[in-house]
Amino acid sequence: MGTTDETLPFFTQFFQFQASFDDLPAFMFFVVATAIASGYLALSLPFSLVSIFRPHAQGIRLLLIISDTVMLALTTAGAASATAIVYLAHNGNSSANWIAICQQFTDFCQSVSGAVVASFIAVVIFMLLVMMSALALRKH
Structure with a gap:
């Protein structure tokens, strides 16, 4: 989405119509929300590894499930606006x-x-991640 643009010539090369993702605030919100969620996934990886190797660390698991839920909401809002x-x-x-x-x-x-469409696939993956985290937290 961040590189999407297209220019159409109209009569001459000096008079053109252009469509770009940054022309609309909803698309900008979509790009920023997706970037935040992607950054969160990269930064949460060490915490996830700690929760795997230390299964009794309830605080980290609770932090991850709350953060995953916030990222789910952010990704859903960005996808819905776009x-x-x-x-x-x-x-x-x-x-x-x-x-x-x-x-x-x-x-x-x-x-x-x-x-x-790819963003809504990410929303479904986030939903599965939150459900799996909740089940893992419930088991312990």
């Missing part, structure tokens, strides 16, 4: 006089749609 804009890009909104742009910016729309 989904609303992708829907408008594909279908438009006649009540607000917004036209669908995906007929003109096909590469842009395909890239953005793919990023949103």
Whole structure:
């Protein structure tokens, strides 16, 4: 998503239409939320390893499940905001006089749609992670 942009020439090369992810705040929120969640996953890896090697460390497990739940909420919010804009890009909104742009910016729309689908896959993985963490915490 962070590298998605497309430029269409209109009559001449000096007059062009451009679509970029940073044109819309919802896409910027999506990129920032996904980056935060990715950074969290990298930083939480040592804590996860400690909880594996020390199964009786309840504090670390509780910290991880709370943090995983926060990242789940953040990832869901980012994906939902981007989904609303992708829907408008594909279908438009006649009540607000917004036209669908995906007929003109096909590469842009395909890239953005793919990023949103991948983000919802990440949401499902986070859900599974939270459930597995909760079950592991309950066992001990």
